[in-house]
Amino acid sequence: MTAGIGLxxxxxxxxxxxxxxxxxxxxxxxxxxxYYLANRSIGTLVLLFTTxxxxxxxxxxxxxxxxxxxxxxxxxxxMGTLDGVLFAVLWYVVGxxxxxxxxxxxxxxxxxxxxxxxxxxGLRGLVAxxxxxxxxxxxxxxxxxxxEALVGLTGGAVPYWGGAALVTAFMIAYxxxxxxxxxxxxxxxxxxxxxxxxxxxxxWVVSAVGGVGAATESMLAxxxxxxxxxxxxxxxxxxxxxxxxxxxxxxxxxxxxxRFFVADSGAVLKRSFALWPVLVLLLFFPAFMLGAWxxxxxxxxxxxxxxxxxxxxxxxxxxxxxLVIAGAMAAMMSSSDSMLLSGSSYFTRDLYRxxxxxxxxxxxxxxxxxxxxxxxxxxxxxxxxxRPGTLIEVGDTAFSGFALLAPPVICALYxxxxxxxxxxxxxxxxxxxxLLVVLSSVLPLVPTLPRTVSVAGSGGWDVALGxxxxxxxxxxxVSRVTAPTAESDASRFAVAGD
Amino acid sequence: xxxxxxxxxxxxxxxxxxxxxxxxxxxxxxxxxDLLWIPTFALLVAFAVPWPLWGSDRVVAGLPAWIWxxxxxxxxxxxxxxxxVRSGAWERGMGIDAAERAGEADATVDGGDRR
Numbered sequence: 001m002t003a004g005i006g007l008x009x010x011x012x013x014x015x016x017x018x019x020x021x022x023x024x025x026x027x028x029x030x031x032x033x034x035y036y037l038a039n040r041s042i043g044t045l046v047l048l049f050t051t052x053x054x055x056x057x058x059x060x061x062x063x064x065x066x067x068x069x070x071x072x073x074x075x076x077x078x079m080g081t082l083d084g085v086l087f088a089v090l091w092y093v094v095g096x097x098x099x100x101x102x103x104x105x106x107x108x109x110x111x112x113x114x115x116x117x118x119x120x121x122g123l124r125g126l127v128a129x130x131x132x133x134x135x136x137x138x139x140x141x142x143x144x145x146x147x148e149a150l151v152g153l154t155g156g157a158v159p160y161w162g163g164a165a166l167v168t169a170f171m172i173a174y175x176x177x178x179x180x181x182x183x184x185x186x187x188x189x190x191x192x193x194x195x196x197x198x199x200x201x202x203x204w205v206v207s208a209v210g211g212v213g214a215a216t217e218s219m220l221a222x223x224x225x226x227x228x229x230x231x232x233x234x235x236x237x238x239x240x241x242x243x244x245x246x247x248x249x250x251x252x253x254x255x256x257x258x259r260f261f262v263a264d265s266g267a268v269l270k271r272s273f274a275l276w277p278v279l280v281l282l283l284f285f286p287a288f289m290l291g292a293w294x295x296x297x298x299x300x301x302x303x304x305x306x307x308x309x310x311x312x313x314x315x316x317x318x319x320x321x322x323l324v325i326a327g328a329m330a331a332m333m334s335s336s337d338s339m340l341l342s343g344s345s346y347f348t349r350d351l352y353r354x355x356x357x358x359x360x361x362x363x364x365x366x367x368x369x370x371x372x373x374x375x376x377x378x379x380x381x382x383x384x385x386x387r388p389g390t391l392i393e394v395g396d397t398a399f400s401g402f403a404l405l406a407p408p409v410i411c412a413l414y415x416x417x418x419x420x421x422x423x424x425x426x427x428x429x430x431x432x433x434x435l436l437v438v439l440s441s442v443l444p445l446v447p448t449l450p451r452t453v454s455v456a457g458s459g460g461w462d463v464a465l466g467x468x469x470x471x472x473x474x475x476x477x478v479s480r481v482t483a484p485t486a487e488s489d490a491s492r493f494a495v496a497g498d
Numbered sequence: 499x500x501x502x503x504x505x506x507x508x509x510x511x512x513x514x515x516x517x518x519x520x521x522x523x524x525x526x527x528x529x530x531x532d533l534l535w536i537p538t539f540a541l542l543v544a545f546a547v548p549w550p551l552w553g554s555d556r557v558v559a560g561l562p563a564w565i566w567x568x569x570x571x572x573x574x575x576x577x578x579x580x581x582x583v584r585s586g587a588w589e590r591g592m593g594i595d596a597a598e599r600a601g602e603a604d605a606t607v608d609g610g611d612r613r
Contacts, residue, residue, distance in 0.1 A: 077568050081546035084572045088579060089539050092588070100592060213560035220557070228555035229548060229564040239547060270588055274580040277572040285569070495592055 006153040006322040013326035014170045014333065017186050022177060048272040051259050052279060053187035053338070056194055056331035057138075058145020060283065062306040063391030065291025069307040071233040072226040073292035076284055078234075078242050084280035086247035088273055094251045094406070095260040096269050097413050100495035102261040109342075110257050111350035114412055118420040119487025121354045126424065127405070128350030130431055131254050134401035135343050136380055138253075141394045142336045143168055143384035145306075146329050148391075152309035153325045161385055167333055168381040175337040175344075176370040187338070190331045195283060197327050201312060201320070202286035208315040209297060218296030226292060235459020237452070242396065245464045248406035249399035254342035255335070340377060344369035388442060397438055400464035404430045407472035411479070416490040418475065421482040426475030430467040437463055532587045542575050 060079075068075045098113065107113040110131070115124025143164040150163030158166075174186075209215050220227045230236070250256055263269050287308070294301070294311045301310050308328075312321035348369045353360060360368065388394065408426040411418045440449040452460030484490070548567035556563040582588060 073562070073565065076565065077547055080568055080572055081543065085543050085546045085575050088575070089543060092591070096588070097592060100594070211560070216557060216560050216562070227557060227562050228553050229562065230552045243547075266589075270583045273588075274576060274583050277575040277579065281569060281572045289565075495594065 005318050006325070007150075007158060009319060009322035010150070010153070010326040010329060011166075013323070013330050014166075017190070017330045017333070018170065018174055018177075020186050020189065048275060048279070049188040049191035050262075050338070051256060051272065052283075053191045053331060053334050056191065056283075056328070057335045057395075058142050058149075058328075058332050058391055059395040060287060061328040061332070062145045062149065062308060063141075063395055064284070064288050065294070065308045066306055066390070067233075067392050068288045068291035069294050069301070072223070072231075073289060074229065074234040074239070075291075076288040077229075078239055079246075079284050079288070080277075080281055081239075082243035082247040083250070083284070084277040086243060087250055088276045090247060090251045090406075091269070091273055091276065094410060094413065096266070096273075097495065098257070098260040099263055099266065099269055101413075101493050104495070105492060107261060108258070109346055109349055110252070110254070110409070111346060114409070114423065115350070115354075117412060117488065117490070117492045118423060119485060119489065120420045120424075123420060123423055123427075124350050125355060126427055128346040130405060130427065131252070131346055131402070132343055132351075132376075133435075134398045135254055135339055136376070136383070136398075137394050137401075138398040139336055139339055139343075139377065139380040140384045141391055141398070142171075142332045143381055144387060144394065145332055145391055147384065148306050149309055149325050149329060152305045153313070153322060160387075164381060164384050167329060167336075168377050171333050171336045171340065172374050172377050174333065175340045175373050186330075187334050190327065190334050194327050194331050195279075197324055198283065198286045201316065201324050202290055204320070205290060205311055205315045206293070209293070215293040215296065219293050220296070222296040226295060237455060237459035237461040241452075241462035241465040245403040245462055245468070246396070246399040247403075248468065249401070249403035252402040252405040252409065253339070254346055255338035258342045258345070336377075340373045343376060344372045347372045400462060401431070401434060401438075403464055404434055404467055404471050407468055408475040411472070411475045413493060415476070415479070416493075417479055419479045419482045419484045420488055422475045422477075422479030425478045426471050429474055430471040433470075434464060434467050529590070532585075532590055535582055535587055535591070538578065542571075542578060546571050546575065 064075055064079065098110075101107065101113060105113075105116065107116070109128070111124040111127035114127055115121060146167035147160040147162070147164035150158045150166070151160050206212055206215055209218070216227075225231055230239075260269075263272075290311055291307050294307050297311065297314070299310055299314050301307050309321065309325055312324055316324075348360075348365045352368060353365070389397075405427060408418075408423050411426070412423060437449045437451060441451070450463065452462055453466065454460050546568065548564040548571075551564040551567060554562075554564060558566055
């Protein structure tokens with residue numbers, strides 16, 4: 001019975017979201033610019049929420065509370081710092097600059113922008129390829145999160161693969177039908193919905209356990225270490241390297257990076273920038289604190305399941321718990337749609353068109369993009385069945401992979417002296433190195449390479465952080481010793497003509 | 499769009515090592531004051547993590563004090579970001595004349611501009 005209510009609410013919610021996408025589809029022109037960028041006509045509220053919605057992922061709703069539950073509320077500090085502050089600064093340094101450049105030259109993807117600047121098809125393909133590579137685990141993460149969420153909600157009546165398959169099917173249906181305009185619409189609605197519902201959930205649970213003070217008290221009684229800042233998992237090395245790799249990684253995520261091209265005016269980016277820290281805090285605070293407080297609640301979180309659904313099931317009515325889970329799943333679906341959509345534009349514009357068939361028609365390109373989405377989501381679904389790590393581990397791997405792209409891109413944006421070869425080496429070498437580290441932990445045949453390096457007294461530092469430094473050094477160093485190619489044109493990135 | 503009076507400044511100029519080498523129409527005071535945003539941002543990022551409260555387990559108003567620090571700090575960041583945007587440093591940092599872009603919708607900057 002309970003499982004029935006839960007499942008009904010979830011499926012009903014997903015169908016509603018799909019209906020909204022279909023309405024948006026009716027308004028969609030069939031050009032690539034509209035499918036991918038909604039004709040660059042996204043206003044403040046929509047841009048803000050469509051970027052915000054990409055935070056509404058399994059990483060936030062399930063991974064975050066799980067970590068706070070297991071290791072303490074410091075996760076709020078890590079995520080708040082990286083997303084609320086560091087990402088906001090990068091929003092300006094990378095995002096606004098890209099917007100200015102994109103507005104002048106009509107770019108749709110990061111690869112296109114760099115390929116044009118350096119006159120290099122290979123660089124364009126490399127950037128797209130690297131991006132698609134790391135997008136894969138992140139899409140997979142959403143499917144894992146959805147699978148686990150439905151197991152939790154229905155008490156196992158819906159198996160893990162069933163939940164993952166359900167969200168995959170909706171993802172594909174949605175993204176192949178709607179395009180950026182549809183995704184932006186539902187992102188906004190879901191962003192507002194989830195922001196409100198997560199506060200209602202926190203208020204509900206907190207009042208049930210006797211208020212904020214009581215919740216903190218029982219958390220401290222159960223886990224005294226949670227009250228003091230730092231310690232355990234949260235070493236300085238962990239905090240700094242996680243914050244830096246994720247924040248830089250986020251700017252290179254296809255769906256976020258593409259958002260930098262969609263604003264209809266610079267004013268939109270400005271307003272969003274100033275609101276960002278508060279918005280981020282409004283989302284993370286209730287979600288992660290619920291996870292941390294749960295440590296002091298008399299609940300039983302089974303191995304491999306998420307803490308948030310368990311807390312909701314314990315303290316709120318089934319329909320409400322189902323609504324939150326449905327909202328979270330829909331939001332995850334929406335983020336995945338953004339990812340798949342951006343991924344498909346990377347694929348068609350930066351890989352297929354330049355390397356396979358330059359003369360593909362607009363219709364052909366749209367069709368190809370949709371086929372690409374189905375394949376990509378399908379493969380990610382299969383991989384999600386293997387459950388190669390926790391949500392945080394899988395997410396962090398993807399973020400770090402993207403983070404390695406950031407230093408060369410920032411060099412390209414700000415240093416006219418950057419050369420094509422500098423970019424190629426600065427991207428390729430750290431990527432290969434990081435891929436080896438990641439694969440060595442998955443493949444049983446090779447010895448596992450360490451993911452962190454311990455520095456006396458400050459805990460383990462992510463190797464990705466070191467590789468970011470390497471990537472910066474290689475980009476600058478190789479640029480210094482190589483000459484710009486004849487095809488490259490630094491003035492393509494000039495934003496203030498004089 | 500009279501060319502010639504806009505020049506690189508702020509972050510763009512710092513990155514390119516151009517400070518002081520591109521005389522523009524900005525008042526020098528204003529331009530050097532804009533540079534203060536760089537350490538300001540660095541400080542805002544660095545202390546969003548409540549390092550001075552490392553190891554502290556004081557509970558204030560139902561939450562660990564270091565959580566309040568973080569909440570307050572992000573509020574401060576929002577205010578600082580607002581001031582950054584309002585002062586026009588947002589545009590100057592990219593070498594754009596604030597007055598020209600202020601209030602514009604989506605006019606593409608082209609014409610006689612260097613490309």
